[in-house]
Amino acid sequence: MMEGTAGVSGHRRADESLLDNPGALAEQDPGGMLRFTASAGAQVRESAALAAEANLSLLADEGRPRAVVIAGIGTAGRTGDVLATVAGPRCPVPVIPHRSAGVPGWVGAADVVIAVSASGRSPEALGAAEAAHRRGARLVAVGAPDSQLQSVAERARAPFIPVPRRAPARASLWALTVPVLLAARTLGLVKVNEADLAETAARLDADADRCRPTAESFVNPAKSLALGLAGSIPIVWGSSPLATVAARRFGDTLSANARYPVVTGALGEAGRGRVGLLDGVFGGLAEGKRDIFADPDEAAVDGTRLRLVLLRDGGLNAEDDTDEPLAVEERRADAVQTLAERRGVRCDVVTAEGGSALERLASLMAVPDFASVYLALAHGLDPMAVPAITEMKELANQ
Numbered sequence: 001m002m003e004g005t006a007g008v009s010g011h012r013r014a015d016e017s018l019l020d021n022p023g024a025l026a027e028q029d030p031g032g033m034l035r036f037t038a039s040a041g042a043q044v045r046e047s048a049a050l051a052a053e054a055n056l057s058l059l060a061d062e063g064r065p066r067a068v069v070i071a072g073i074g075t076a077g078r079t080g081d082v083l084a085t086v087a088g089p090r091c092p093v094p095v096i097p098h099r100s101a102g103v104p105g106w107v108g109a110a111d112v113v114i115a116v117s118a119s120g121r122s123p124e125a126l127g128a129a130e131a132a133h134r135r136g137a138r139l140v141a142v143g144a145p146d147s148q149l150q151s152v153a154e155r156a157r158a159p160f161i162p163v164p165r166r167a168p169a170r171a172s173l174w175a176l177t178v179p180v181l182l183a184a185r186t187l188g189l190v191k192v193n194e195a196d197l198a199e200t201a202a203r204l205d206a207d208a209d210r211c212r213p214t215a216e217s218f219v220n221p222a223k224s225l226a227l228g229l230a231g232s233i234p235i236v237w238g239s240s241p242l243a244t245v246a247a248r249r250f251g252d253t254l255s256a257n258a259r260y261p262v263v264t265g266a267l268g269e270a271g272r273g274r275v276g277l278l279d280g281v282f283g284g285l286a287e288g289k290r291d292i293f294a295d296p297d298e299a300a301v302d303g304t305r306l307r308l309v310l311l312r313d314g315g316l317n318a319e320d321d322t323d324e325p326l327a328v329e330e331r332r333a334d335a336v337q338t339l340a341e342r343r344g345v346r347c348d349v350v351t352a353e354g355g356s357a358l359e360r361l362a363s364l365m366a367v368p369d370f371a372s373v374y375l376a377l378a379h380g381l382d383p384m385a386v387p388a389i390t391e392m393k394e395l396a397n398q
């Protein structure tokens with residue numbers, strides 16, 4: 001056990017046996033991050049019901065907007081990325097995630113602003129909601145009930161979807177995402193239907209069951225992904241725009257829950273530059289000198305290595321959902337696997353399943369979400385308490 005600064009303690013090396021000890025897992029996770037992670041399917045159902053109660057039809061009165069801006073930071077900001085990718089390249093209006101306070105200068109009466117904040121008090125979402133109201137843009141707000149965001153929405157007579165607060169915000173991705181998608185559906189921008197929501201929730205439930213704390217590492221895909229990543233520098237690339245949103249989400253949770261440095265991105269982009277990492281001191285150069293007869297325990301400490309996680313869309317998406325021929329995405333994903341193999345860089349592959357874009361996204365996010373929590377727990381870290389985030393806020397607000 002290392003006593004770090006800021007009251008954080010943990011093990012430098014991941015403790016594999018802890019993951020197969022449900023009692024120890026529960027002790028290490030006093031805030032219940034595993035339980036929150038397992039509630040993803042329930043979040044989809046609950047938020048769909050809450051959105052149905054809000055008066056979203058108000059939004060449609062003035063017809064199709066010129067553009068939609070999704071304003072929020074952190075996990076709330078990710079909901080904008082999800083909407084942009086589910087809306088796809090054929091979306092008739094621009095869908096623009098916006099992560100800084102206020103709204104872009106061009107936003108006006110012809111546009112819609114969706115302000116999202118799990119706590120209902122981020123300056124980014126509040127600033128955007130106020131600016132949208134001032135400029136006469138249509139506004140919809142999503143966040144904690146009885147929050148400042150709700151007051152701004154009420155003042156603007158804008159629909160507000162009250163999403164019950166789960167701390168931390170990253171445990172609420174699905175609860176925040178569904179109202180954003182349903183607001184966009186009201187505007188005619190996405191095709192998400194009730195069956196898609198039900199199947200997405202069912203997929204998240206099924207994955208939560210496969211990843212449950214009592215399922216042992218050899219049958220639990222999240223525990224085995226976590227153990228594979230332990231001690232490495234994860235590189236997470238998505239084969240398609242949809243898979244790239246899942247890759248970035250894994251970057252968020254690996255950093256905040258497990259406190260691992262991580263490189264994430266789109267394979268298309270990475271293939272023109274960052275793929276060079278595979279040749280470097282943490283990639284092929286480190287793997288090249290691996291002694292195959294060495295004690296694996298000693299080998300583990302003899303240097304940090306990359307571990308590639310490839311999130312593949314699996315070519316299931318409809319041809320018109322994508323900018324690029326599916327065959328190109330698939331060939332690129334095969335190519336990076338070959339590259340990794342040639343250099344001895346280990347690679348985990350998660351392949352999307354399901355019919356709708358939303359369900360496929362869920363199938364790429366569920367196991368990695370759990371893996372980030374298990375990786376934290378294996379290092380003796382409480383996945384929920386991240387003093388650096390709190391301290392950063394305190395220092396920045398001085």
Ligand SMILES: O=P(O)(O)OC[C@H]1O[C@](O)(CO)[C@@H](O)[C@@H]1O
Pocket residue numbers: 072073074075076116117118119120121122125168169170389393
């Ligand atoms: O969704 P909120 O409450 O606006 O918070 C935005 C982000 O800020 C944080 O709370 C960190 O300050 C993140 O956990 C969160 O995603």
